[in-house]
Amino acid sequence: KAGVTQTPRYLIKTRGQQVTLSCSPISGHRSVSWYQQTPGQGLQFLFEYFSETQRNKGNFPGRFSGRQFSNSRSEMNVSTLELGDSALYLCASSLEGRGHTEAFFGQGTRLTVV
Amino acid sequence: AQTVTQSQPEMSVQEAETVTLSCTYDTSESDYYLFWYKQPPSRQMILVIRQEAYKQQNATENRFSVNFQKAAKSFSLKISDSQLGDAAMYFCAYRRGAGGTSYGKLTFGQGTILTVHP
Numbered sequence: 001k002a003g004v005t006q007t008p009r010y011l012i013k014t015r016g017q018q019v020t021l022s023c024s025p026i027s028g029h030r031s032v033s034w035y036q037q038t039p040g041q042g043l044q045f046l047f048e049y050f051s052e053t054q055r056n057k058g059n060f061p062g063r064f065s066g067r068q069f070s071n072s073r074s075e076m077n078v079s080t081l082e083l084g085d086s087a088l089y090l091c092a093s094s095l096e097g098r099g100h101t102e103a104f105f106g107q108g109t110r111l112t113v114v
Numbered sequence: 115a116q117t118v119t120q121s122q123p124e125m126s127v128q129e130a131e132t133v134t135l136s137c138t139y140d141t142s143e144s145d146y147y148l149f150w151y152k153q154p155p156s157r158q159m160i161l162v163i164r165q166e167a168y169k170q171q172n173a174t175e176n177r178f179s180v181n182f183q184k185a186a187k188s189f190s191l192k193i194s195d196s197q198l199g200d201a202a203m204y205f206c207a208y209r210r211g212a213g214g215t216s217y218g219k220l221t222f223g224q225g226t227i228l229t230v231h232p
Binding site for chain 1: 159218222224
């Protein structure tokens, strides 16, 4: 069974541009969450999607948005990039239900804003 | 809001020895899950072990075990017979139980860098 796939693995963007990151969850997983990891702030929750609906949202500005498609694949978009958006962006997928609480992570997308 | 605290930024251990990583959390919920994740230099987050709050028995996975003290809100990870491959950043994480609006959200601690000396 394929794991969580994130593309691209690396990105370099210029301040002011926008970027879209993609995440393909494990087959059958309908919950997809996104996290930002930086040395200063650690791992911070961005948002979670379940069955194409945003179920949870972290404390990030509106420049950060996402969506989920009917096949559970998710995209995250950041508009008007700032230098501080440079980070590792991690996507995780999981099943629902009491017996399925683990989140499985992708390898991340390393975004550098210059 | 739930918070997770790892008070040890760095730890080191000799190969084959035992090391314990500390984690405390704060929550008003009674139904939740706790996890330890490992992040090696490859940056892939790997689940090490999980604990359901409603279970009193401490979880064990091979050389990894936890000491779950629910009343004290403490969740430490013990690594026995440490191996060079255990070297990584370790994160403690909290997830609310089913039914809560933040069900899918993981709250992470700051992480502990574990170094294993040969």
